[in-house]
Amino acid sequence: MKLISLIIVSVVVFSFFVYGMKSQAQQERIMNGLSNLEKSNLKxxxxxxxxxxxxESDLDRLDGIEATISGYSGGSFDNPTYKDYYKAPSGETPHVEAVQVWYDPKKIGFDSIVHYYFRNIDPFDGQGQFYDRGPGYRPVIYYSNDAEKVIAEAQRAEIEEKHGKKTAVSIEPATTFWPAEEYHQDFYQKSPEHYKRYRKGSGRDAYIEKLWDGKE
Known part of the structure; x- marks a missing residue:
């Protein structure tokens, strides 16, 4: 009996070791991809x-966007993961799920990206988005400079005027962006059936269509 238990424990430990190696290799591939993007002229x-x-799926449709990366941002602690990005250690700020967009400024501007963004979320829900609830899902536009801040604020004001009420979209200075685990990247392409069921069940598309009906 002790021998069987020892074998089981050994298998579990080995599995975690292999998984750790695999996860590390996956993250290295993501970081290598980021390194290549950083050498480009993309913004x-x-x-x-x-x-x-x-x-990520929505933003990938825009012409001029060359790459999108799912990840975490806005928090104050390093190396967040899917299991803990919203669980900030004592004295720290939690992260939110976010997408980093790499775009060609010759083809599309920050203003067009923000315009599209507002029309593909629920800008009036600051407690989450659709059936994903909690602060880890709140809507945020992160700006890198004063010009981007002005653009984001102007478009938010335009949305509020169109709909006659305040939005819940926060506009905040950009902080470190942490890429999510590899299995989250391009999830809509890797697991299309799972993604379609999830998206339909969330009510996202139906709500957005109703929200913008006759408003443009």
């Missing part, structure tokens, strides 16, 4: 709008 934007699977 970046960081946007949070609920589930990063959905926001």
């Amino acid at each position: 970046t934007a960081i946007l949070a709008g609920g589930c990063f699977w959905c926001l």
